[in-house]
Amino acid sequence: MGYEQLFCGARTRSGGRCLRYPLEGKRRCKLHGGASTGPRTPEGRDNSLSTLTNGHQQWYERMKERGYLFRGGWPKGMPRCLDRIIAKARELIASRKHERAARKE
Numbered sequence: 001m002g003y004e005q006l007f008c009g010a011r012t013r014s015g016g017r018c019l020r021y022p023l024e025g026k027r028r029c030k031l032h033g034g035a036s037t038g039p040r041t042p043e044g045r046d047n048s049l050s051t052l053t054n055g056h057q058q059w060y061e062r063m064k065e066r067g068y069l070f071r072g073g074w075p076k077g078m079p080r081c082l083d084r085i086i087a088k089a090r091e092l093i094a095s096r097k098h099e100r101a102a103r104k105e
């Protein structure tokens with residue numbers, strides 16, 4: 001990440017930002033996930049990537065349904081071929097799963 005954040009900054013239920021200090025070397029305070037180690041095994045990393053990919057796809061489908069995608073231009077920094085990127089991520093996850101299964105045998 002490279003930069004130090006002064007505050008945790010997580011959105012609070014009252015609509016503000018969390019003003020606690022983040023844990024050392026982290027971006028969030030301990031109440032907002034700063035103590036989390038994240039996924040620690042390759043399986044865990046793939047699980048979270050898979051969830052992220054599903055979320056992106058759902059968002060993408062929703063935007064397409066509502067016709068938001070080409071109104072007012074494409075959002076800055078958003079890859080244009082999201083379909084392909086999602087498919088690629090799925091492929092990667094599936095192939096790694098396959099590899100791991102093969103190694104266990």
Ligand SMILES: [Zn+2]
Binds near residue numbers: 008019020
């Ligand atoms: Zn916080």
